[in-house]
Amino acid sequence: MLNTPLDAKILRSKDSYIAKLKAMGIFTVEDLLFYFPRAYRDEKDFISINEMKKDQVNVISAKIKFIRNTQTRSGKIMTRAIVADSSGEIPVLWFNQAHIKQMFFKGSEIILTGKIKESQGRLIMMSPKYEKPSKILLHTGRIVPIYPESEIITSKWLREKIHHLLSYTSYIKDYLPEWILEKESLMSLEDAVHHVHFAEDEDALKQARKRLAFDELFFIQLEALQSKAIWQKSYEDNPLKISGGVDEDFLSALPFELTTAQIRVIEEIHNDLNQNFPMRRLVQGDVGAGKTVVAAAAIHTVLKSGFQAALMAPTEILARQHYKSLMKLLHPFQYNIQWLVGSMSKTDKEKVLMQVSRGTCDLLIGTHALIQENVVFKNLGLAVVDEQHRFGVKQREMFNQKGRPHMLSLSATPIPRTMALTIYGDQDLSILDELPPGRQEIITRLVPEKKRSDAEFWVSDQIAKGRQVFVICPLIEDSEVIQVKSATDEYKRLCEEVFPEFKLALLHGRMKSHEKEYVLKAFACGDIDILVSTSVVEVGIDIPNASIMIIEGADRFGLAQLHQFRGRVGRGTHQSYCFLFTDSQSLDALQRLKLMAKYSSGFDLAEIDLKLRGPGEVYGLKQSGIPDLRMASFGDTELLKRVRNCAQTVIKEDIHLDKYPKLKKKLKQISS
Ligand code: ADP
Ligand code: MG
Numbered sequence: 001m002l003n004t005p006l007d008a009k010i011l012r013s014k015d016s017y018i019a020k021l022k023a024m025g026i027f028t029v030e031d032l033l034f035y036f037p038r039a040y041r042d043e044k045d046f047i048s049i050n051e052m053k054k055d056q057v058n059v060i061s062a063k064i065k066f067i068r069n070t071q072t073r074s075g076k077i078m079t080r081a082i083v084a085d086s087s088g089e090i091p092v093l094w095f096n097q098a099h100i101k102q103m104f105f106k107g108s109e110i111i112l113t114g115k116i117k118e119s120q121g122r123l124i125m126m127s128p129k130y131e132k133p134s135k136i137l138l139h140t141g142r143i144v145p146i147y148p149e150s151e152i153i154t155s156k157w158l159r160e161k162i163h164h165l166l167s168y169t170s171y172i173k174d175y176l177p178e179w180i181l182e183k184e185s186l187m188s189l190e191d192a193v194h195h196v197h198f199a200e201d202e203d204a205l206k207q208a209r210k211r212l213a214f215d216e217l218f219f220i221q222l223e224a225l226q227s228k229a230i231w232q233k234s235y236e237d238n239p240l241k242i243s244g245g246v247d248e249d250f251l252s253a254l255p256f257e258l259t260t261a262q263i264r265v266i267e268e269i270h271n272d273l274n275q276n277f278p279m280r281r282l283v284q285g286d287v288g289a290g291k292t293v294v295a296a297a298a299i300h301t302v303l304k305s306g307f308q309a310a311l312m313a314p315t316e317i318l319a320r321q322h323y324k325s326l327m328k329l330l331h332p333f334q335y336n337i338q339w340l341v342g343s344m345s346k347t348d349k350e351k352v353l354m355q356v357s358r359g360t361c362d363l364l365i366g367t368h369a370l371i372q373e374n375v376v377f378k379n380l381g382l383a384v385v386d387e388q389h390r391f392g393v394k395q396r397e398m399f400n401q402k403g404r405p406h407m408l409s410l411s412a413t414p415i416p417r418t419m420a421l422t423i424y425g426d427q428d429l430s431i432l433d434e435l436p437p438g439r440q441e442i443i444t445r446l447v448p449e450k451k452r453s454d455a456e457f458w459v460s461d462q463i464a465k466g467r468q469v470f471v472i473c474p475l476i477e478d479s480e481v482i483q484v485k486s487a488t489d490e491y492k493r494l495c496e497e498v499f500p501e502f503k504l505a506l507l508h509g510r511m512k513s514h515e516k517e518y519v520l521k522a523f524a525c526g527d528i529d530i531l532v533s534t535s536v537v538e539v540g541i542d543i544p545n546a547s548i549m550i551i552e553g554a555d556r557f558g559l560a561q562l563h564q565f566r567g568r569v570g571r572g573t574h575q576s577y578c579f580l581f582t583d584s585q586s587l588d589a590l591q592r593l594k595l596m597a598k599y600s601s602g603f604d605l606a607e608i609d610l611k612l613r614g615p616g617e618v619y620g621l622k623q624s625g626i627p628d629l630r631m632a633s634f635g636d637t638e639l640l641k642r643v644r645n646c647a648q649t650v651i652k653e654d655i656h657l658d659k660y661p662k663l664k665k666k667l668k669q670i671s672s
Contacts, residue, residue: 002030002171011161020153029168032161033193036212036630037145040205043113044142048087052116054123059113059141061133065089069101083110083125090116092125100130109133113140136198138163143199162197169193175662176215180646187211213632214643217422219670220627221647224425226667228280229655231426235277240381240406242273242305246297253332254293261434262290266297268430269408273301279406282388282424284414285432286602287567288439291410292322294432295384296329298408303335303362307381310399311365314390316341316513317520321542322386323365330363340366340375343513371398380405389413412567414560414602416610418640423627425644433603442570444578444597446554446590455579456498459548463502467574468523468546469530472565474553483534484508490552491532499530507533535561544572554580554596555589559609562593563602588612611635 005028008015026032043059052058062083070078079094079101092112094100104110114128131140138144138159147158174181174189181188187195191204192211199205246266251258258266265283272279285291299309311326313319323339330337338352338361349369355361359378364370368391383399385391388409399405409427420429447455459469471494473487491506505519505528522528524543531546535557549569554562562580570576580593592612599605632639650660657664 002028002033002168004029004168006032010165012164013157013161017152017157020151024150024153029165032165033168033172033197035147035158035162036196038148039146041113041144041146042202043140043144044201046141049083049085049090050087052090052123052125054116054118057113057115058125059111060085061109061111061141062089064104064106064108064110066106067101067104069098083112090123090125092128094127097127103132104130111137111140113144136163138198143202143205145197159197166194166198173662175660175666176218177650177660177663180650184214184642184646186214189215209631210639213629213636213639216629216632217640217643218647219667220422221425221644222650222663222667223671224422225647225651226655226657228426229651231280232277233655238276238278240273240278240302240307240404241276242270242301242381244274244301245270246301247304249332250297250300254329256436258293259290259432259434259436261285261432262294265294265430265432268428269294269298270301272428273298273406278404279408280427281407281430282409282411282420282427283430283432284411284420286414286435287412287564288435288571289412289432290436291386291412291432292325293329295386295408295410296326298382298406299326299363299384300330300333302382302406303330303333305381307379307405308356308359308361308377309363309382309384310370310377310380310402310405311363311384311386312370312391312399313365313367313386316343316367317516318386319366320517326363326365335362336360337363337365340364340369341513342367342369344369368395371395371402375402377402379403382406382408384408384410386410387412412564412602414563414606416603416607416634416637418637418644419610419634421644422634422640440570440575441600442549442566442576442578444566444580446580446582446593446597449581449583452581459550460499460502462548463499463529466545467548468526468528468543469548469550470546470565470568471530471532472549472551473532473534474556481510484510487532487534494530494532502529503527504530504532507531509534535565542571543568545574547572547574547576549576549578550581551578552581553583554593555582555584555586558613559592559596559605560602562596563605566596567602607635 004010006018006021006026008018011018026035043057046059046061049060049062052060062085065082065084067079067081070080072078076095077098079097081092082089083092109132111131111133112125112128114125116123116125129140131137139156145155145159147155149155169190172190172193176186176189180186187207189211192208195204195208196212199208269279269281272281283291283294295311299311302309311322313322319339319341323337327337336355338355340349340352352361352364353374356364357376357378380403383405385396388396388411396407396409399407417429417431463469471490473483473490487506487508491504495504505522507516507519519528519531523531526545546569549566551557551562551565566578569578580596582589582593584590595605595608599608634640650657654660657667
C-alpha cells in the first residue's frame with residue numbers, strides 16, 4: 001500500500017538513509033514516489049564510438065577490452081579501461097572509483113555517458129557515468145531524472161530506490177473526475193508518477209509533467225474557490241448590506257475627475273456592498289493609479305450608512321499619509337477620523353480606543369496596531385488593507401474577528417491577472433489599469449559607471465533649479481544592519497565628495513518613527529534636497545517636487561520593485577528621471593535593467609520578471625504567501641485559465657465535493 005512506511009527492508013538500504021529521508025519529510029512509499037525530479041538529462045540517444053564528439057555528452061554502449069586500477073603518485077586510485085564497439089575503441093579514465101573494477105571485467109558490456117577530452121593527442125573519455133546494460137537503464141542512456149539531493153541521498157540512490165518502488169504506482173487512485181481527465185486530455189495519475197521519474201520518451205515526460213502541474217494548480221484553486229463559496233453561503237443575509245452607488249456629494253467634492261477605471265472599480269465595490277455576503281475584494285493598481293480615492297469612496301458609503309471603517313497600512317509613514325489624504329477627501333462630511341499607531345503614548349491610544357468602542361470614531365487609520373486585541377469597534381462595516389501583500393493572511397483575517405466587515409485590499413504589487421486569480425482566488429479582483437491624465441513618462445536610463453560624474457553634475461544642476469532627489473541604496477543580503485551601514489556610507493560620500501553644497505538627509509528602517517517622520521516632513525517641504533534612503537522609501541511616499549530617482553545596485557532589485565521606486569517621482573509637474581546604477585557585469589542583469597527603460601507599466605514588468613526570474617525571486621515567496629510550485633509555473637497563463645475553469649465547474653456543481661469523495665479526501669489531505 002502507498003502508506004507503507006519506508007524502512008531498511010523495503011528499500012534494501014541502511015538505516016542511516018531512512019533517517020535522512022525522514023529528515024527530508026519522506027516517510028512513506030507515497031512520499032518517495034511523489035518526490036519529483038527537479039531536472040532531467042536527455043541521454044536517450046546512443047551513438048557509436050566513432051561518432052563521439054569532443055566536449056559534449058556522449059552516450060555509448062560498448063564492451064570492455066581492458067580494465068585495471070593503478071595508483072597515482074599522489075595516492076589516488078585511477079581506473080583505466082579501454083572500451084570498444086563495432087565502430088572503434090576509446091580509453092576511459094576514472095579517479096577514486098576503485099569499485100568499478102569490481103563491477104566490470106574484460107568482456108563485460110557497459111553503458112557510458114560522459115564527455116571526451118583530448119589528452120596528449122589522444123581522445124579519452126573522462127569520468128563517465130556508467131551502468132550495466134539491462135532491459136531498464138536508470139542512470140544512463142535514457143531521460144535521466146535529477147533529484148533535489150541532500151548529502152547521502154544522491155540522485156543515483158534515489159533513482160534506484162524509486163524505481164524499486166514503481167510497482168506501487170498501481171495503488172495510486174486518481175482523484176480527478178473522469179470528465180476533467182477527458183476534457184483536458186490528461187494522463188492518469190498513475191502513469192504520470194511513473195513517467196515523471198522514468199519516462200520512455202519526451203512526449204511521455206511532457207504529458208506526465210502537464211498532469212502533475214495541472215493537479216498542483218487545481219488544488220490551490222479548488223481550495224480558494226471552495227472557501228470563498230462556503231463563506232458566501234454562510235450568510236443568509238448580510239447585516240452590512242448597503243444599496244445604491246457612490247453619492248453625488250462625494251464626487252462633486254473631489255478635486256479631480258475620476259478615471260474610467262476608477263469609476264468602474266468603485267462600481268464593482270458598490271455592487272459588492274449590496275450582496276448577501278460581505279465584500280472580499282482586491283484592487284490592484286500601479287503606483288499612482290489612484291487607489292486611495294477608490295478606498296475613500298467605499299469608506300464614505302459605509303460611514304454614511306452608519307457603520308465604522310478602518311484603514312490599515314504597513315508603515316507609520318504610509319498610515320500618516322493616508323490620514324492626511326482622507327482628511328482632505330472626506331473633509332466636507334465632518335467624520336470623526338482618528339489614527340492609531342504603535343508609537344503613540346498610552347493615554348493617546350486609550351483616548352482613541354474609547355472613541356472606537358463607543359462608535360464616536362467613524363474612521364480609524366493606522367498600522368497593524370489596528371488589529372490588536374484591545375481594539376474593539378462598535379460596528380465595523382469596512383476594513384481596508386493597503387499594500388495587502390505586506391500583511392499575512394492571518395493578519396487580514398483578524399479584522400474578521402472584529403465584526404466580519406466588508407474587506408477591501410489594495411495592492412500596488414503588480415501580479416499578472418491569471419496568477420492573482422490563482423493565489424488570491426478567495427477574493428474578487430479589480431484592476432485599476434489606467435493612470436490619471438497628465439501623468440508623464442518618467443525618463444529611465446541605465447547609467448554606466450564611466451558616466452557617473454556626468455550624471456552627478458547634471459543632477460546638481462537640476463537641484464540648483466529647485467528639484468529634489470531620491471537616492472536608493474542597494475539591498476545587501478537580508479541584513480538590515482548591513483543595509484543601514486551601506487546607506488550611511490553612501491550618505492557620507494554624497495555629502496562630502498559629491499554634493500557638499502546641498503542639504504542631504506538619511507532615511508532607514510532603524511530610525512525611530514518620529515525621526516523618519518521628521519526627515520520626510522523636511523523633505524516634503526523642500527528643506528532637504530537629496531534624500532538618501534534604504535528600500536523603506538518603497539511604498540506610498542508622495543513628494544510632488546521630487547523629480548529624480550537614483551537607484552544604486554539596481555540589479556539587486558526585482559523589476560516590480562524598481563518600478564515602485566520609480567513611482568516615487570513623476571508625481572508633480574516637472575519632467576522626472578530615474579537613473580539606474582549597477583556594478584554587475586552580468587549580461588542578463590544588464591538586459592533586465594534595460595527593460596526598465598522600455599516598459600512603463602508595472603504589470604508588464606512583473607510579467608517579464610516572472611518569466612525571467614520566477615515568482616520566488618520576484619515576490620519573495622515567504623513573505624507574500626505565494627506558493628512555491630514544483631511542477632507548474634505561474635507564467636503558464638493558458639494552463640492557469642483551464643485549471644480555474646475546471647475548479648469553478650466542480651465548485652458550482654457541488655460546493656462540499658460530496659459527489660467527488662476522492663477529490664474531497666485529497667483536498668483535505670493537502671490543506672491540513
Ligand atoms: P496609489 O494608487 O499609488 O495609492 P494615490 O491614491 O496615492 O495612488 O494617488 C496618487 C496621486 O494621484 C494622488 O496625488 C491623487 O490625489 C492623484 N489622483 C488620484 N486619482 C486622480 C484622478 N482621477 N485625477 C487626477 N489625480 C488623481
Ligand atoms: Mg497608495
